[in-house]
Structure formats: structure tokens, C-alpha cells
Amino acid sequence: MMPKRSVISTLAVASLSAGLAAQDDRPHAGLFVEADVSATHIVFGFANNLYLVEREGGEARVLTTPRGRERFPQFSPDGNQVAFLGNYESNSDLHVLAIDGSDSGIPRRLTHHSATEIPQAWIDRPGNETDQILFFTQGMHGNTRASQLFFVDIDGGLPEQLPLPYGTMSDLAPDGKTLAYTPETRDFRTWKRYTGGNATDIWLLDLETYESTRVTDFEGTDTQPMFVPNSDGQQIYYLSDGGENHRINLWRYNRNTSARTQLTEFEAYDIQFASMGPGPNGRGEVVMQVDSSLYLYDIARDRLTEVEITIPGDRPTLADDRVNFAQYIKEATLSPDGTRIVLEARGDIFTIASEEEGIVRHLVRDDLEMARSPIWSPDGKHIAYLSDHPDLTGNDGTIGEYEIFLIQSDGKEAARKLTDDGSMFRFLLGFSPDSEKLAFATNDGTYSIIDIESGDITDILTDAWAVVSNVSWSHDSAWLALETNHSDSSHSQIALYEVATGTLSLVTSEYFSSSDPVFDHEGDFLYFISSRHFSPTYGQVEGDWIYNDASVIHAVPLREDVDSPFLEENPEVIWEEEEDDSTIALLSGGWTLAFSPNEDNEDESTEVDIRITDASEARGDGDEHESGDLVESESDDAQISMIELNEEARTLAFRLTVDGQSFTITISHDEESGETSAIFENVETGDSGDATLTARPD
Secondary structure, three states: OOOOOHHHHHHHHHOEEOOOOOOOOOOOHHHOEEEEEOOOEEEEEEOOEEEEEEOOOEEOEEOOOOOOOEEEEEEOOOOOEEEEEEEEOOEEEEEEEEOOOOOOOOOEEOOOOOOOEEEEEEEOOOOOOOOEEEEEEOOOOOOOOOOEEEEEEOOOOOOEEOOOOOOOOEEEOOOOOEEEEOOOOOOOOOOOOOOOOOOOOOEEEEOOOOOEEEOOOOOOOEEEEEEOOOOOOOEEEEEEOOOOOOOOEEEEEEOOOOOEEEOOOOOOOOEEEEEEEOOOOOOOEEEEEEOOEEEEEEOOOOEEEEEOEEOOOOOOOOOOEEOOHHHHEEEEEEOOOOOEEEEEEOOEEEEEEOOOOOOOEEEEOOOOOOOEEEEEOOOOOEEEEEEOOOOOEOOOOOEOOOEEEEEEOOOOOOOEEOOOOOOOOEEEEEEOOOOOEEEEEEOOOEEEEEEOOOOOEEEEEEOOOOOOOOOEEOOOOOEEEEEEEOOOOOOEEEEEEEOOOOEEEEOOOOOOOEEEEEEOOOOOEEEEEEEOOOOOEEOOOOOOEEOOOOEEEEEEEOOOOOOOOOOOOOOOOOOOOOOOOOHHHHHOEEEEEEEOOOOOOOOOOEEEEEEEOOOHHHOOOOOEEOOOOOEEEOOOOEEEEEEEEEOOOOEEEEEEEEOOEEEEEEEEEOOOOOOEEEEEEEOOOOOEEEEEEEEEOO
């Protein structure tokens, strides 16, 4: 029997990562970053080092090799030195290095602040004894998110701040009198087609009058201004996504006419960092990275040329190599019965035994795809996952976008593709309990359900703020609970979607944020978290009210017969009641008394409704009571008086006057038989007889 830890060890040994079988012996040009160009050479970053190659391309040579990353190289005006950002000695600072090795190949440090400095240009300022490096940093401002511009001499010394409150991407005109800059930058962000409040524009600062002017006002991105060296400075080159397709291209701004002209026409991808050089004819040249290629734009000739570069000694690995996949496990899900685990490592899908014994099953192992986010179906039969296989082309012509796949968990059937539109990145949210449907979302906030058998997709809703959250299926697969954000307040609300009818209902208020809905397994409750518990305390330091712990868990019963889980039993003191066996207690209630007062005519009967009342304060044995104390008439033509109670004899007697005649009525209770009887006696004639006593329901 293998030890438990060998389950993952087996994964490491059994999994061989095939080498990249690339036929091109050149590294992908997308790895050549942050380039600059001189009259004769291009310097660029690759594999955390700087490389130098002739501007026409060809074989590059390494320029820096110390441990630490080098970035943003800038040629000196004569092209003999390079300034760059070097991450040495656990800090990122500006350095200078001679490309011919005349300084023994050791970079010379220019700045020493703990913040990062981003070099913008190597400046030969008229009237300055030494060249300077123009850079921006966040380290000198009270607000660490605000950047400022500085000069530093190439011989070192303290940086000199430019007379600006903010500044980032920038360049200095050849005459040294005008600075082109952007107050802030989002060039390090991954946002595309951005038109929000951080969209950048190009500004000009007159360094003699300190007057600043904004020269671009496009709602999108205008950034990275550049002057042609040794020019009159009337043309500013910059990057902008102001074209029809809104891709970042190279543009020109004419300071004399204020005209803006687009110079390149890249339609699929944005230009990354661009940099200006003198060009072979001294009239300017821009180097830029677009997708997987480096380009040179000759300003004088209006010509774009791709630069092909070879890195000596750098070849893709052709042989297979052993890789410990256990070090790269990212996502794992337990099977419904707990016997196996599905996991993703290095873009492959595996299942392993959850106990001590079992094989590693390599379900998805194509080197051309990145598989991710595997989840098990509740019946254990299938595993759903995402894959970006480049051979799978979506309906919109995109290649390599993530699609949803389904594969049998034992690997005995080929994977089946469930989607093919390839428009957006997806998130797998969970199978329905009956394993017939799969909920997923796209990164624009659209929630959908796909039918596993037919492949039909039903969209549920699109979140107003493009937020994707977890969902919960009801135990019978009939309902889906999810959260969505209100378009105005941005408060999240709980929504219930009925699968059979396609009905979507918001079930919580927009005035309180509610999130994380979960159905219980019995179908009794829907649980969720909501920020609606307000118990403020007063902050002694802030001088304001503080609302802590506003979010609490709520439970909503889903049926009328579900009791609240918060109902508590309330124990009470129990005692024995003494049974009241008094005559009046036994006789109390409503009765109908019937008797025949005339012996000669027994068909003539008198009926009177009476009520015997259990009045404890009127139980005096042998006492005579008034009408209403113990017995009262409920017939209008009858009066009762002279009431006498005899507990020993178990009798109740009273005078009944009806139709002008008076009778003595005696009611008796026999303890042995439990029967109640009555007799009457005419007060005037002495005639007597049995009377019928019938209990009336109250």
C-alpha cells in the first residue's frame, strides 16, 4: 500500500511535459519589450536582461546580465550609452552603461531613492554642462499615487524637480524650452478602450513662462509624447486610440496648426511602449511593439518595417522533460462520492484517488491548450472544464478563446465541446443537482444556463456592473438563486430564476446589499448575507458613528409549513388542578326545564330555559339566594326566586313563577349514577310530579 503522500508524488512522476515543438528558432517577438532605437541600434528587454541588435535586425547580443530585471532603456544622443531602470541591491533605480564596455561593463547608479524611477528620455539640455535623464517617480510626493517629473545628471547628484505638481509620460523639445507630458498615466494598466476620468491627454509646459496648455482632448487615451531629436520641435508624436477602430496607434500633433494625424493603422492590437530615435537620416524614427512583432516607423519616408531578431543560444527545448506537476496545482474538486479528486495543473486536467490507493488519470493533456476550472457533475459521470485550444475557432472568427467542454470522468470517451461562440471569458458556476444543466457566466456579467444534452443556452440576466458571483441550485434543479447589482445604487440583490418558466424575480430590496444566496439541501430555506443590521457605536477618535458588523446571515422559509429555525420551546410550571365536585359545579350550564302542571291534561306542558351559574361566592350551603346568584331565567315569562342550595343532599331548589302560577323546582344529582333529575310542586295546590331537565349546548 502506498503512503498517502505518494498520491501527489505519483502525479509528479507520471506527468511528462512535452517540450515546445516550435519550428522557429527565434524567440517570440512578444517577449521583446520596452525598446529604444538609436541611429544604428535597437536596445530592448528580454528575459529580464537588456539586449542590443542592429536596427535592421539580426542576431542580438546581451548587454546586461546581473541578477535583477532591467527595464525602459534609453539611448544617449550619440548612441554610445544606455540609461535604464535596474532592479539591483533589492531596489529599482536608474543606471547608466556604456554599450562598448568602456566602463568595464559595470552599470553606474544614478538614483538612490527607495521608490521606482521610470526613465523617459536622455536629455542634452542647452546650457547644461552634463546630459541628464528625464524620469518620473511617486517617491517624492505626499500622495504615493501621484507622480512627479525630475532631471538627474548622468554623473549623479540630487534630482531636480520640474515645476509641475504632477507628471508621468514625457519628453523635452530639442531646444529645451518645452516639455510635453501627461499629468498621470494608465499605460501600465490592462484597460482597453478606456474613456473614464483617468483618460490621459498631452500637455505642453513652457519652461520659461511656466504656462501649460492641453493640446489633445480626445475622450480616450493620448499618451507617450515624443519629439524628433534635433528638430524644430513643432511636431509631437504620441500614442492614441482615437481612430475609428479605437486601437492605440502612432499619431502626430502639429503645434502650428493643431492638426492631429494618424500615422499607423494597426487594427487588431494596440501599440505598447514606443520610443523615438534619430533614425538613419536624422529625421526621426519610432520603435514600437505590436502583438508579437517589433516595428520601426521611418518618419521621413512614412514607412513601417518589421524587425526580425534572433537571440544567440536561445532555442526552444526540443526534448521532453520531467515536470513536478504537484507544484503547479491550482484548482481541485472532490467527486460527489468522495472517491476521487479532479484538479488542474499546468493547463492539464487530472483525476487522482482521494484515498491511499489509486492511479493518476491524465484526462486532458494537449500541449496546445490551457485547460482550467474543472468541476464534477453531481452524478459523477462527467467533468466540465474550460479550454482555449487554438484549433477550435469560434463562430465570430476568434481563435484560442475559452470554450466549455465536457468529458467523461473515467476518460473512456472523447471530450465534447458545448460552446463555440468564443466571445468572452467564462466562469463555470455549477451543475444542477440532476446533472442536466450547467450554470456559467461571462466577464461582462451575463449569467446563463446550458443544457448538457442539447447544448441550448439560455441567458438569465446581465449584471449592471459586470460583476460575476456564485450561484446556488435548488435541490430539485427547478430554481437558481443568484445575486445581481442594482444599476443605480450598485447594491446587490438576490434574484430567483425558475428554470421551467424562465421567470426571474428579485426577492430582496435594492436598499440593502444582499449577497451569497444558498439553498439548503432539503428545500426548506434560502440563506443569504445582507447588510441591514444597524447597531452604531460612536467612535471616540473619529467623532462619528461607526456601523460595525452590519452584514449578517438571513434565512427565508420557502414554504408556509416551514417553522422558523429561531423558535424556542418555552417551559412552564405545571401543577395539578383540584377537581371541583360541588353540586353547583356539576349542575352549572344551560338547561331546559319541562313539566305538566295540570294532571288532567298531561299534553299541556310548561317549558322554561334556565341557567345555573357556578358562582363560588354564592355557594353558601342552606342559604337563600336571590335570582341570578345561582339560577337565572332565560325565558321572558318566567321569574326565579327563593333559591336554596343543599350540598349534603346534592339538591338545588328554587321558586319558579310562570303564567301566574308558582312552583317549587328541586333539581337533584345522584353521585352513584351521575344522573341529574328534577321534580316540581305547585305551591298553591300541592300538586307535584317529575320534570324533564335537558342540557342545552352553550
